[in-house]
Amino acid sequence: MTIRSFVTAAGLALVVALAGCTSTSFRVFTSDYGSKRDAGYSLPSIPISKVPRKYHRQIVRYDTKEKPGTIIVDTSDKFLYFVMPEGKAMRYGIGVGREGFEWSGTARIAAKREWPVWTPPAAMIKRQPELAKYAGGMPPGLNNALGARALYLHNKRGDTGYRLHGTPEWASIGRAMSSGCIRMINQDVIDLYDRTDIGAKVIVK
Template sequence: MQLKTIVLAVGLMATTALTGCSTIGFSYSTASYSSVVDAGYVIPAVPRSKIPPQFLRQEVRYDGTEQPGTIIVDTGAKYLYYVLGGGKAMRYGIGVGKEGFEWNGTARIALKREWPTWTPPKEMIQRRPELAEFRNGMDPGITNPLGARALYLFNKGGDTGYRLHGTPEWWSIGKAMSSGCIRLMNQDIMDLYNRAEVGTKVIVR
């Protein structure tokens, strides 16, 4: 085994130990990231070769105690896990909040929306006045920051303001660039959207 492969294996084991998840060998998923037409919108293909392979959608082993249907977000490793049951989970690469916008805790999916409208919070408009034109909402579409799907997170205090959502910026996956929301490639959020139900428990670590 080459040294590079050994280093990769050690790095993966160190990362997944935090969540009770581990990769199934090194056979990365063949999940499709081709262009797709959805609700009349043409979602561009994602260039797989430019995405670090660990951030492609793939099935992994899950050794944790959370029930099937639970979502676990590992912000440090930039992974989101959907627990499948039977000792398995589906893992997605994600983009997370930049420094100063990180968060953690437990929430639930209260709403699901296809091709959602995006309304920037007033705090964001204060930081970026050019967004004021969208204070009443940006229409759905390919350039909408929420992408093709959004899952709205609530806790005991109500709407957290955070979302699990798609993004047209595939190059941001694996990085800390958002204002706290968890972003996935559009093809991945569509897959997760079809799996997760309203009421799903979401744990952000």
């Protein structure tokens, strides 16, 4: 082998090695979107093949100074990160606020609810009068707008009105369609709910 050939081969080997080192995904949970029983409800399976793979729940490399247990919401890329030890995070695909309803800031998880009641705000009812029938609350269930779980966000001024919540509208993941809340596939919000503590820091950017 000539010196030039050796250098070329060594260079290719280095590129391959570096490519392996920069892989960000450690495990993808594509098989976790099947039907399941939960608190008496039959949660339907998600046609996960129709959801882009990048939005499937997965453990990824994630460098941050925030402590484990912190939630970081990237509204631009439509990802939610639950910070884990050793430079890793559980990453979920999300839906975010549509134009005019975007927001950012720091909050905390003040409350957690399984199969919550959804009460549309007065401003939403004004925009969508057909929601007036739920002014007293939409009962929990498979068609409830908050889905299987809701995490309630508060800041120094109190309730922000925003939630991290499930949705029956799985096709909205990866899109900007909500009124500001962060939407998740029901199977994903159940997973996040079980990992998250009351008082956890939430950063939305």
